[in-house]
Amino acid sequence: xxxxxxxxxxxxxxxxxxxxxxxxxxxxxxxxxxxxxxxxxxxxxxxxxxxxxxxxxxxxxxxxxxxxxxxxxxxxxxxxxxxxxxxxxxxxxxxxxxxxxxxxxxxxxxxxxx
Amino acid sequence: xxxxxxxxxxxxxxxxxxxxxxxxxxxxxxxxxxxxxxxxxxxxxxxxxxxxxxxxxxxxxxxxxxxxxxxxxxxxxxxxxxxxxxxxxxxxxxxxxxxxxxxxxxxxxxxxxxxx
Numbered sequence: 001x002x003x004x005x006x007x008x009x010x011x012x013x014x015x016x017x018x019x020x021x022x023x024x025x026x027x028x029x030x031x032x033x034x035x036x037x038x039x040x041x042x043x044x045x046x047x048x049x050x051x052x053x054x055x056x057x058x059x060x061x062x063x064x065x066x067x068x069x070x071x072x073x074x075x076x077x078x079x080x081x082x083x084x085x086x087x088x089x090x091x092x093x094x095x096x097x098x099x100x101x102x103x104x105x106x107x108x109x110x111x112x113x114x
Numbered sequence: 115x116x117x118x119x120x121x122x123x124x125x126x127x128x129x130x131x132x133x134x135x136x137x138x139x140x141x142x143x144x145x146x147x148x149x150x151x152x153x154x155x156x157x158x159x160x161x162x163x164x165x166x167x168x169x170x171x172x173x174x175x176x177x178x179x180x181x182x183x184x185x186x187x188x189x190x191x192x193x194x195x196x197x198x199x200x201x202x203x204x205x206x207x208x209x210x211x212x213x214x215x216x217x218x219x220x221x222x223x224x225x226x227x228x229x230x
Contacts, residue, residue: 101147
């Protein structure tokens with residue numbers, strides 16, 4: 001049972017465009033929603049994270065939008081750059097509920113063309 | 115380098131052999147996690163330590179898998195009687211509890227296991 005569903009599987013965007021990746025979750029106990037960025041041959045690195053008490057969080061060109069009632073959250077990358085080309089994973093966990101494990105989506109391979 | 119260090123980076127082994135991987139977390143981090151990532155998939159949780167105590171284990175962690183974190187510092191993950199289905203990237207991550215909220219885990223670059 002996949003607890004975090006991510007789409008699209010791949011995404012091609014022109015430089016300067018907006019990249020949007022969506023995730024949906026099932027477990028209402030989740031209370032921490034991070035996005036990770038992974039380059040080939042490297043481990044994932046935290047990009048931005050949100051808790052369910054806010055509907056949006058912005059850090060530079062990266063924004064998370066969170067819809068608690070729909071159990072959905074998304075990553076928006078504004079002014080996408082070729083250096084943003086990587087695989088992006090959404091994830092969820094319930095640390096307040098005592099579980100430290102992250103449940104990851106299957107990933108979105110983003111390609112930003114120059 | 116103060117990041118999470120994993121050794122070896124690559125391991126090729128024959129089916130049925132035992133393998134052991136090592137993870138050195140960031141020194142001030144008391145929490146350590148092991149994940150497995152197969153091609154085209156997100157990382158899957160295997161196990162979690164707080165200091166030397168193993169607090170959570172996934173059902174993915176069959177009896178052929180064992181993890182230890184003696185003295186709450188480095189950790190080892192051993193796979194006995196390897197199978198071809200064990201071929202994957204094994205990722206280690208660490209955090210310092212509250213910092214996980216703000217900074218997330220810090221992942222290492224992983225150990226890529228190939229079972230032939």
